[in-house]
Amino acid sequence: APPAVQAALLRLVLERRIGALRLPPGVRIVAAANPRSSAADGWELSPPLANxxxxxxxxHDQDVVVRGLGGTWPRAALPSLDPGGLxxxxRYARRAVCEFLTARPGLVHRLPSGETRRGGAWPSPRSWEMTLCLIAFATAAGSSREVLSLLVRGTVGDGPGLELMASLDRMDLPDPETLLADPAGAVLPERGDLRQAVLDGVVAAVRKRPEKSRWDSAWALLARAMETGAPDVVVVPATTLATLRQQDWDIPASIERLAGAMSLSRRADRAADRAAARLAGTARTSG
Structure with missing residues (x-):
């Protein structure tokens, strides 16, 4: 659509009005287009319309195409919302978007510099409101993280969308104070990056209020993390936690369970450094 036609679409797409006519509630507005590079006499979407x-x-999924050409196209299953959880x-969606934009105020409105990117998804108050609605409905429908990621990135763009998804992950992390109060009963995330974030948060909490009992609880929690997941995740928080020890604090027995993993990690790091140095020396010799 040329720019003049796109301008005429703005009120229709957003306000669902054509002159004095208001579209019925059941009407859904969907657009499809080829990229400008593969479209006949194509135009980029104007930034206001794209937003x-x-x-x-x-x-194109190869298996779907082959099965479809063979006569069996898949039937899409529409998600169903849980009215009781809406x-x-x-509330979850409002908290997620508002906390994220409070931490990243520069993303409230950021118009991309390139024409092509302006014709796609980019963050504005309008698209953040759309994002909030999508998070709420996807959560109430029990949609997968992959689906939610597609929706969020398709509304505010890849960069802001991925940042928001990471923020959503951190929202679900357990409170460090709760973990310190009961390290034996702690339930840690399975994903390594989230587990690392939890342990870093625990160490930060001890640094903020250093007490012997909290320091001991943190060591017990690190030992539990090593027993229930990848040992390398505990190396950095354990090293930091060790620097917080005060002279009159006895070393807890749980540290012994971590000593082997930390020693192995350090040996692996030194081996990697030696290998990198040998490769650099070989490259200089070849040069």
């Missing part, structure tokens, strides 16, 4: 859509990139999902 009114959720942009989903279409990819209020909680809305």
């Amino acid at each position: 009114r859509f959720v942009h989903l990139q279409w990819t 209020d909680g999902a809305v």
Whole structure:
């Protein structure tokens, strides 16, 4: 659509009005387009029009295409919302978006510099409101993280969208104070990056209020983390926690369970450094 037609679409897409006519509630507005590079006499979407859509990139799945050409196209299953969980999902979405934009105020409105990127998803108050609605409905529908990621990135762009998804992950992390109060009963995330973030948060909490009992609890928690997951995740927080020890604090027995993993990690790091040095020396010799 040329710019003049795109301008005429703005009120239709956002306000659902054509002159004095208001579209019925059951009408859904969907647009499809080839990239400008592969479109006949194509135009980029204008930034105001692009900011009114959720942009989903279409990819061809080879198995689906082959089965479809053979006569069996898949039937899409529409998600169903849990009405009882919608209020909680809305509160969760509001908290997620508001906390994120409080921490990243520069992303409230950021118009991309390039024409092509302006014709896609980018962050603005309008698209953040759309994002909030999508998070709420996807949460109430029990959608997968992959689906939610596609929706969020399709609304505010890849960079801000991925940052928000990481922020959502951190929202679900357990409170460090709760973990310190009961390290034996602690439930830690399975994903390594989230587990690392939890342990770093525990060490930060001890640094903020250093007490012998809290220091001991943190060591017990690190030992539990090593027993229930990858040992390398505990190396950095354990090294930091060790620097917080005061002279009159006895060393807890749980440290002995961590000593082997930390020693192995250090040996691996030294071996990697030696290998990198040998490769650098070989490169200089070849040069």
